[in-house]
Amino acid sequence: MSTIRRLAPAIVGLAAVASAALAQEPVPPHAGAGGHDHDATVHHRFDDVERWSKVFDDPARDAWQKPEDLIRFLAVKPGQAVADLGAGTGYFTTRLARAVGPSGKVFGVDIEPTLVEHIRERAAKERLPQIVAVLAAPDDPKLPEHGVDLILVCDTWHHIDDRTVYLGKLARVLRSGGRVAVVDYRPGDQPVGPPPEHKLPPERVVEEFQQGGFGLAGRSEALPYQYVLVFAPR
Numbered sequence: 705m706s707t708i709r710r711l712a713p714a715i716v717g718l719a720a721v722a723s724a725a726l727a728q729e730p731v732p733p734h735a736g737a738g739g740h741d742h743d744a745t746v747h748h749r750f751d752d753v754e755r756w757s758k759v760f761d762d763p764a765r766d767a768w769q770k771p772e773d774l775i776r777f778l779a780v781k782p783g784q785a786v787a788d789l790g791a792g793t794g795y796f797t798t799r800l801a802r803a804v805g806p807s808g809k810v811f812g813v814d815i816e817p818t819l820v821e822h823i824r825e826r827a828a829k830e831r832l833p834q835i836v837a838v839l840a841a842p843d844d845p846k847l848p849e850h851g852v853d854l855i856l857v858c859d860t861w862h863h864i865d866d867r868t869v870y871l872g873k874l875a876r877v878l879r880s881g882g883r884v885a886v887v888d889y890r891p892g893d894q895p896v897g898p899p900p901e902h903k904l905p906p907e908r909v910v911e912e913f914q915q916g917g918f919g920l921a922g923r924s925e926a927l928p929y930q931y932v933l934v935f936a937p938r
C-alpha cells in the first residue's frame with residue numbers, strides 16, 4: 705500500500721494526460737439527462753471484445769489502476785481461489801492468476817459469452833491453466849459453493865440488479881474467512897470512468913453490503929480515481 709500512496713500524485717498527473725478516454729462507459733438509453741439515481745442499475749452490453757480490449761487492457765491503465773499494488777493490498781496468496789466478478793476482458797483475471805500461481809484457481813466470471821470465450825482463449829495463450837472462465841447469469845455468479853477465498857468486483861457492482869439478494873449468493877460462494885473487494889470510481893467528474901450519474905458513492909455500497917449481511921473489513925483510498933472496500937460476511 706505504501707507504494708500506492710507514494711506514487712498517487714504522479715499517477716494522477718500522468719493519467720489525466722494519457723487516459724482521458726480510458727475506461728469510459730457508454731451512456732445507456734435509459735440513463736436520462738444527467739439524473740443522479742444512485743440506486744439504479746446500469747445496463748449495457750460489453751459484447752464487443754475488440755472494443756473493450758482497447759479500453760480495459762490499454763497499457764496506460766496500469767499507471768492509475770496499479771493492479772499489482774491492489775493485489776498486494778488484497779493479500780492474494782499462492783494456492784488461493786479467487787473470483788474476478790465482471791471480469792471483462794480478463795485484465796485482473798490474468799494478474800490474479802499469476803498471484804495465486806499454478807496451485808491456485810481464478811474464476812473469470814462474466815455474463816457476456818464473447819468475453820468469457822475471450823478469457824478462455826487468453827488463459828490458454830498466456831499459459832495460465834489455473835483460470836476457469838465462467839459464464840454467469842445476471843442474478844447468479846455460477847460459482848462453486850464455499851469455493852472461493854476472495855471475490856474481486858472491479859467497476860462492476862453498479863451493473864448488478866437486486867444487489868442485496870445477490871449478496872446472499874456471494875456469501876454462499878465464500879470459504880470461511882473469505883472476502884469481497886469492491887473497487888469502483890469515486891463520485892464526481894474524473895478523467896477516467898463512467899459518467900458521474902452512473903457512479904455509486906462508497907457509503908451507498910457499504911450500506912448495501914450491511915443490508916446483505918456483510919461488514920466492512922478494510923478500505924483503501926490509495927488509488928487516484930477509485931475507492932477500494934473490503935467486506936466479510938458477519
Ligand SMILES: C[S@@+](CC[C@H](N)C(=O)[O-])C[C@H]1O[C@@H](n2cnc3c(N)ncnc32)[C@H](O)[C@@H]1O
Pocket residue numbers: 749750760789790791792793794795796813814815816819840841842843857858859860863864865
Ligand atoms: C466496466 S466492466 C469491468 C471489467 C473488469 N472488471 C475490469 O476492471 O477491466 C463491467 C463488466 O461486468 C460485466 N457484468 C455486468 N453485469 C454482470 C453480472 N450481473 N454478473 C457478472 N458480470 C457482469 C460486464 O459484462 C462487463 O464485462
